[in-house]
Amino acid sequence: MIPAQFEYVRPGSVAEACEVLAGDEDAKVLAGGQSLLPLLRLRLAYPSALVDVGRLEELKGVHDRGDHVFIGALTTHDEVMRSPVVTAGCPLVALATAHVADPAIRHRGTFGGSLAHADPAGDLPAVVLALDGVFVAVSAQGEREIPASEFFVDYWEPALAQGEILAGVKIPKLGEGWGFHYEKFHRTAQAWAIVGVAAAVKRSNGSIAEARIGLTNMGATPLRAGATEAALTGVELGDQVRQACDEAADGTSPPSDLHAQPDYRRHLARVLTYRAVRAAAGAP
Incomplete structure (x- = not known):
């Protein structure tokens, strides 16, 4: 099927993306698109605009931050799965990410996009919940941390306010044993x-x-x-x-x-x- 009509916006920064989202409650964030595009084609979602954040480098990457691993929202599943930082610091994330769909989708789909989609049938939400992960949301007001236990509200409904974008996820390191x-x-x-x-x-x-x-x-x-x-x-x-x-x-x-x-x-x-x-x- 063909999606319903929508505007397309490609912001040059996270701040610009937040500004667009804050002014349009019916806009949707487009990252890798592997979860959102099927909904658009089936007309299960009717966004007024797609805000394409896929090229924002500040939302990408995996970082070892001592007691936790920070995974940027736009890091692809394949990058997460192959990251030595993830494998060493939070191996359950790497194990579960290998089960996400197929290689083609893992190369396009993003870690944050899958989580923000908040599908209870997705592989990653239960993993981040079990590990007591913390979601980092960013808006014009600054950063906000959301515990995984509070992030998933309902089917396809994350606890992101209008104008907020998921910047990444903190995964605590559990240590030895x-x-x-x-x-x-x-x-x-x-x-x-x-x-x-x-x-x-x-x-x-x-x-x-x-x-x-x-x-x-x-x-x-x-x-x-x-x-x-x-x-x-x-x-x-x-x-x-x-x-x-x-x-x-x-x-x-x-x-x-x-x-x-x-x-x-x-x-x-x-x-x-x-x-x-x-x-x-x-x-x-």
């Missing part, structure tokens, strides 16, 4: 996740000292499996882990669509969480 894994169930290699699980597990003296688990496509936003995280604390790898992972779907409201019903998604969440936790914990 942590293991990571991303488990995804989908119909084809390029498809959205029917369910996905991001797991970070810290082991100490043979037991799980701490677990962080993010769920993909189990509600209107990415979710933390809080009951499972609490139940895993202090347990050894064994039957208790399976029992804890059986609580992964507690409190979720998974969608019903052509690909899966809610009860099937709950089953997948339990199974995939068990697999992800064991893999992150280094179980044979």
Whole structure:
């Protein structure tokens, strides 16, 4: 299909982009376009203008900032996946990014664009949520930091105010003793996740000292499996882990669509969480 008519604006700076967005509440930011363009073609989105920020170098790059890694919003998935800074500082991000769509999309799609799209079926939101990432938004008023727990408001609705642009994301480094894994169930290699699980597990003296688990496509936003995280604390790898992972779907409201019903998604969440936790914990 052909998108509805819109204006096209290519700002020369972030400040100019914020100015345009502040004056038009129906304008949309265009970064890599891999999430937005399909919506335009299907006429599921009707922006008055597209503000193309794709060439703004100040929004690109990966930076090691001591206790965290800062990933610029316009850094492509491929750049994130291959970055030695990301691989060393926040390996779960690199692992999950390798599951995003296919190589062609990973070379065009951007890290920040995928997150700002706020699709709960996307691979990255649950990962950033599990790692307690912090989103950095910029506007004419300056910078604002938004915790990942507050960034995802609803389907395709991030907590960005009018006139704000996502500049990048801070991902804390978890340090020694942590293991990571991303488990995804989908119909084809390029498809959205029917369910996905991001797991970070810290082991100490043979037991799980701490677990962080993010769920993909189990509600209107990415979710933390809080009951499972609490139940895993202090347990050894064994039957208790399976029992804890059986609580992964507690409190979720998974969608019903052509690909899966809610009860099937709950089953997948339990199974995939068990697999992800064991893999992150280094179980044979």
